[in-house]
Amino acid sequence: MDRIDAMRTFVTVVNEGTFTRAADRLGMSPQLVSKYVSQLEQHLAVRLLNRTTRKLHLTEAGTSYHLRAQQVLNDIDDMESELGDLQREARGMLRISAPVSFATRHMAPLLSEFQSANPGVGIDLQLNDRKVDILEEGFDIALRIGHLKSSSLIAKRIAPVRLVLCASPAYLKEHGTPQRPENLRNHRYLRYSYMALDASQAVHRWLQSSGRDHGSDMVSNNGDVLVEAAIAGAGIALQPTFISGSAIKEGKLQVVLPEYEPEPMALYAVYAHRQLLASKVRSFIAFSDGFFGDPPYWDHFE
Amino acid sequence: MDRIDAMRTFVTVVNEGTFTRAADRLGMSPQLVSKYVSQLEQHLAVRLLNRTTRKLHLTEAGTSYHLRAQQVLNDIDDMESELGDLQREARGMLRISAPVSFATRHMAPLLSEFQSANPGVGIDLQLNDRKVDILEEGFDIALRIGHLKSSSLIAKRIAPVRLVLCASPAYLKEHGTPQRPENLRNHRYLRYSYMALDASQAVHRWLQSSGRDHGSDMVSNNGDVLVEAAIAGAGIALQPTFISGSAIKEGKLQVVLPEYEPEPMALYAVYAHRQLLASKVRSFIAFSDGFFGDPPYWDHFE
DNA sequence: TTTATTATCAACTATTCATTGATAATCTGA
DNA sequence: TCAGATTATCAATGAATAGTTGATAATAAA
Numbered sequence: 001m002d003r004i005d006a007m008r009t010f011v012t013v014v015n016e017g018t019f020t021r022a023a024d025r026l027g028m029s030p031q032l033v034s035k036y037v038s039q040l041e042q043h044l045a046v047r048l049l050n051r052t053t054r055k056l057h058l059t060e061a062g063t064s065y066h067l068r069a070q071q072v073l074n075d076i077d078d079m080e081s082e083l084g085d086l087q088r089e090a091r092g093m094l095r096i097s098a099p100v101s102f103a104t105r106h107m108a109p110l111l112s113e114f115q116s117a118n119p120g121v122g123i124d125l126q127l128n129d130r131k132v133d134i135l136e137e138g139f140d141i142a143l144r145i146g147h148l149k150s151s152s153l154i155a156k157r158i159a160p161v162r163l164v165l166c167a168s169p170a171y172l173k174e175h176g177t178p179q180r181p182e183n184l185r186n187h188r189y190l191r192y193s194y195m196a197l198d199a200s201q202a203v204h205r206w207l208q209s210s211g212r213d214h215g216s217d218m219v220s221n222n223g224d225v226l227v228e229a230a231i232a233g234a235g236i237a238l239q240p241t242f243i244s245g246s247a248i249k250e251g252k253l254q255v256v257l258p259e260y261e262p263e264p265m266a267l268y269a270v271y272a273h274r275q276l277l278a279s280k281v282r283s284f285i286a287f288s289d290g291f292f293g294d295p296p297y298w299d300h301f302e
Numbered sequence: 303m304d305r306i307d308a309m310r311t312f313v314t315v316v317n318e319g320t321f322t323r324a325a326d327r328l329g330m331s332p333q334l335v336s337k338y339v340s341q342l343e344q345h346l347a348v349r350l351l352n353r354t355t356r357k358l359h360l361t362e363a364g365t366s367y368h369l370r371a372q373q374v375l376n377d378i379d380d381m382e383s384e385l386g387d388l389q390r391e392a393r394g395m396l397r398i399s400a401p402v403s404f405a406t407r408h409m410a411p412l413l414s415e416f417q418s419a420n421p422g423v424g425i426d427l428q429l430n431d432r433k434v435d436i437l438e439e440g441f442d443i444a445l446r447i448g449h450l451k452s453s454s455l456i457a458k459r460i461a462p463v464r465l466v467l468c469a470s471p472a473y474l475k476e477h478g479t480p481q482r483p484e485n486l487r488n489h490r491y492l493r494y495s496y497m498a499l500d501a502s503q504a505v506h507r508w509l510q511s512s513g514r515d516h517g518s519d520m521v522s523n524n525g526d527v528l529v530e531a532a533i534a535g536a537g538i539a540l541q542p543t544f545i546s547g548s549a550i551k552e553g554k555l556q557v558v559l560p561e562y563e564p565e566p567m568a569l570y571a572v573y574a575h576r577q578l579l580a581s582k583v584r585s586f587i588a589f590s591d592g593f594f595g596d597p598p599y600w601d602h603f604e
Numbered sequence: 605t606t607t608a609t610t611a612t613c614a615a616c617t618a619t620t621c622a623t624t625g626a627t628a629a630t631c632t633g634a
Numbered sequence: 635t636c637a638g639a640t641t642a643t644c645a646a647t648g649a650a651t652a653g654t655t656g657a658t659a660a661t662a663a664a
Contacts, residue, residue: 001304005305044385045385046578046580047578050575055437057440060580061385065381072374072381075377076374078370079374083363084346135354135359152354272352273349278363
């Protein structure tokens with residue numbers, strides 16, 4: 001016996017006045033109504049109704065139980081319908097973790113338009129380039145760049161991320177434009193410290209090759225800084241186009257060795273489960289999908 | 303799935319922090335705990351917990367549900383333990399219907415001692431000589447005198463009720479003391495209007511016999527009045543000893559034709575059901591049983 | 605890496621559920 | 635007063651569910 005159903009049955013019987021009418025209203029057989037009430041009485045070890053075949057009369061215990069059971073049922077209904085709304089309407093606080101450079105440049109319009117479309121959703125955006133544990137730190141979604149290794153998490157591809165080698169025209173004029181990957185060993189590399197490039201990429205081999213003088217490289221864990229440095233003529237940077245694209249378009253940077261461009265990575269939205277996903281999360285994933293275009297607008301520099 | 307059990311399981315999981323500890327506390331298997339929580343999520347169509355094999359994290363929906371579910375469970379526990387107390391301790395209002403003459407003379411000590419023994423029980427005593435419908439009128443117990451015809455009600459015999467013919471010594475001196483039932487037709491009968499005597503009783507035949515002059519009888523629906531009238535010498539009354547007993551003992555009345563005394567009737571406590579009887583009712587029945595003695599104290603007139 | 609812990613899945617049996625038809629008790633209207 | 639209608643409950647049956655055990659995958663700690 002489901003005690004909530006039994007309570008609801010008893011309350012309906014009291015409100016309707018007879019077992020049969022209660023059965024009609026609840027869409028069940030009178031026999032079942034009778035059984036439920038009996039079982040409830042059995043469970044409580046209290047007689048709730050004095051019943052003849054014609055009339056029902058509440059006992060003192062029944063009166064008291066009816067009153068409070070009605071309240072409890074209302075509470076449960078409230079509670080469940082509140083959860084239902086949460087599911088249906090996309091409400092609540094959406095906690096997002098995102099990479100620093102990408103977020104500062106490209107997230108604002110996405111979030112702004114998403115909130116216009118989903119007024120019930122609040123957003124808490126935490127910028128972080130380390131790999132956060134979304135469960136442990138309570139994130140609904142983490143945006144990540146790279147080739148994802150498998151895990152128990154779900155990853156939805158949001159946009160491609162191209163990496164291009166680039167330097168300022170002035171730098172190239174002074175140091176020469178590399179025509180072959182081998183030439184890179186003679187250049188100053190503006191290196192991103194978290195970069196985890198696939199070793200099979202030709203460009204990577206030359207940038208990491210032991211023949212180079214690593215002591216003269218510039219290293220940062222922030223891509224923006226490296227791109228700004230490249231613009232200022234400090235060397236050659238291998239950075240995503242979502243950072244360098246606009247500078248390239250404006251002519252402040254020039255793509256180097258385009259024919260050796262590494263395989264593109266991707267921006268992923270990572271979340272915990274596929275089933276019973278909160279509506280706010282589902283909506284955000286769907287909203288992000290294709291938002292940046294394909295190819296994304298920051299790649300329109302050529 | 304019992305939703306209340308499922309709610310309780312979920313709340314315990316959240317409070318204990320792991321499924322396994324919750325299972326220990328609830329005395330069930332971890333598999334079952336897992337199943338319950340899953341079914342609850344299924345039912346609500348909301349993910350309540352983000353779980354890895356090592357740690358649990360509440361979702362936003364889960365946080366809100368946990369808070370309210372805990373409240374609901376408390377309400378239910380309160381409600382049920384209140385009913386339990388009602389059952390265990392004998393509390394509440396006990397509504398009793400009783401015959402007028404009996405109650406005015408003999409109920410006070412019973413009720414008073416019962417309340418001393420059961421301080422939680424209030425008493426509402428309604429005096430009435432008609433046959434009340436205890437369910438319809440909301441009585442817990444009706445005291446009735448007579449030979450009860452069968453019904454769906456339960457009747458517990460509390461005390462024997464003897465009926466004796468009696469008259470004042472002065473009346474008998476003036477009109478003669480009947481030695482045989484036939485003599486009764488020459489006397490004035492003080493008749494109780496609700497009297498439903500078994501027609502097989504010898505005395506009854508003579509009192510109702512057509513040879514008598516009924517026009518000279520006195521009729522009342524109150525036995526006290528008839529007994530008082532008998533004391534005043536108005537005639538012969540057939541009344542219960544619980545009314546006439548004290549007057550007989552004091553010599554104000556004299557028993558007539560004792561060898562023709564009708565079969566005794568009884569005082570019954572009538573109530574609706576035997577099962578799941580409210581504790582206040584059960585206690586009262588038990589308390590009444592034998593309270594008046596056997597034979598009852600009012601029969602000690604001989 | 606190995607071991608221990610944890611949640612979950614899968615399969616299986618005992619139990620419970622919900623239905624149907626039958627019955628007893630009451631009420632209603634002639 | 636008596637048949638017909640209504641009502642609650644009982645009993646029996648097949649369907650669905652509950653709760654168990656053993657196995658598995660994932661993670662944390664040693």
